[in-house]
Amino acid sequence: MEKLNNLADWLAYCERLHPTAIDLGLARVRSVAGRMDLRFDCPVITVAGTNGKGSSCAMVEAILQQAGYRTGVYTSPHLVHFEERCRMRGEMARAEQLLPHFARVEAMRGDTSLTYFEFTMLAIFSLLAASNLDVVILEVGVGGRLDSVNIIDADCALITSIDLDHTELLGHDRDSIGREKAGIMRAGKPVVVGDPVPPQSVLDHAREVGADLWRLGHDFNFSGDKQQWAWAGRGRRYAGLAYPALRGANQLVNASGVLAALTALRERLPVTAQAVRNGLAMVELPGRFQIIAGQPTMVLDVAHNPHSVAALAANLDAMGFYRTTHAVFGAMADKDLNAMLGRVGPLVDRWYFTDLPTGRAATGAALMAQWQALNTRKDVHASTYSGPVLALQAAIAAADPADRIVVFGSFYTVGEILRDGLPRISAPHAPSHHQASST
CATH class of the missing domain: 3.40.1190.10 (Mur-like, catalytic domain)
Structure with missing residues (x-):
């Protein structure tokens, strides 16, 4: 052996x-x-x-x-x-x-x-x-x-x-x-x-x-x-x-x-x-509607199916008014992605779709394509990234202090962010993503 x-x-x-x-x-x-x-x-x-x-x-x-x-x-x-x-x-x-x-x-x-x-x-x-x-x-x-x-x-x-x-x-x-x-x-x-x-x-x-x-x-x-x-x-x-x-x-x-x-x-x-x-x-448990204080406000949630994403959407709705909500989203390919995107979609103004470090995951490009097929709003922007950390850095670079950023979709999505250490508003701008588009 x-x-x-x-x-x-x-x-x-x-x-x-x-x-x-x-x-x-x-x-x-x-x-x-x-x-x-x-x-x-x-x-x-x-x-x-x-x-x-x-x-x-x-x-x-x-x-x-x-x-x-x-x-x-x-x-x-x-x-x-x-x-x-x-x-x-x-x-x-x-x-x-x-x-x-x-x-x-x-x-x-x-x-x-x-x-x-x-x-x-x-x-x-x-x-x-x-x-x-x-x-x-x-x-x-x-x-x-x-x-x-x-x-x-x-x-x-x-x-x-x-x-x-x-x-x-x-x-x-x-x-x-x-x-x-x-x-x-x-x-x-x-x-x-x-x-x-x-x-x-x-x-x-x-x-x-x-x-x-x-x-x-x-x-x-x-x-x-x-x-x-x-x-x-x-x-x-x-x-x-x-x-x-x-x-x-x-x-x-x-x-x-x-x-x-x-x-x-x-x-x-x-x-x-x-x-x-x-x-x-x-009691403490990272990644369960975990709110990181600061400007912008950041929410980490391992919600990864329609039921948990519905709960996340209700909790986000109860947080009060934010001018712009930025969402970093990476998910497994076998999930009911349409239902997940549909539940939280009305609350999100900018999407940052990301690849994840596992073969089970949908690519950021595939996630964005699925979202584009559902999206009816003209004022929502979306882009794709090679990893959650790059996606979050881009969200921080684009966010105003009064905005909020939500990271969700998988344990991998949140875990990658926590592993790298949470960047704050002063993090370097890193928009080096696969592709970007506005819809």
Whole structure:
């Protein structure tokens, strides 16, 4: 075997192991996990859904940390550094902590071929299992039923919003996708469904497997005004809560599901009202309607499907008046681009379409062509760039201090910006793009 000296070597090796990037199914990963004797000796919370998973994991983590628990979190994908996928006691894992666990997976897999996601997930699970934690929070990658994370029997499942995404893998309607998400449910265990209007398939599956269903609007609810909000459900009530530190109207729905999950586990993981207040006030997660103060105002959001882009559009609309909105947009080619562009299009005055550093992405030129086919406004300008940083620098150069810049469309789009460091209004002008056009 080749010599693997560091995390970058291991990640490159993992990328070459399996013929496809996504290969849903549990047989391969379950067999290797069995050989590794992989298990958690603490409560496990699994989080699935189309949008809101990362935010929900971060809120659960923040509240439980404020309650004094040693937390572990697995999440994907990462924005900048691979190590973001594993957090322990609130800190990102270090590369040197992960290396022996990559070696352990390699030693135990034998001739079993694993995808990048499966191999890296097993390595992180191995580290979490060895780290003397009080609770582990696992974010599901794609779907639920056949996602590798589902090899673990969770003590509580949390399902956030359900909408159309990864349709080529999960199905072409909410009912089919809901059935896949529902696969993380377990008999006799609580499952919190935070979607206000869940597909019938989710409710049916909870009944079929005998899960303890907690449904928004039935088993728990929330209310609020401009200053504060309240939550109530199954013998527990929280009043006078400050809004979560994560911005956006959708975060209240996410937070409501989080409080239901923690209430469902209160006998094993009791938390005080103060821990809830402090956790929601302190939670941080880059790239989720993240507003960067300055002139012009900048918004970073990993919104990458019609549902999350609709939420982004609503949040942008609620920000108030800006004379010009500049949008840096890069996205995967398999997304419903027409719906995404249609949702946010009325708010954007200048587009900066960008290539992304992955073969799955649409080119900036392809994105602009798709936008031009939809656009009916004569006053909107568009141009294309070879990368998000160049696109953002061009937006900053063109923006007035009172304008705003929105960067969205993919984890890659936001991640490239964060990796390079955020340029501000004083950044050098860099309009060296592929082509430019006004429509």
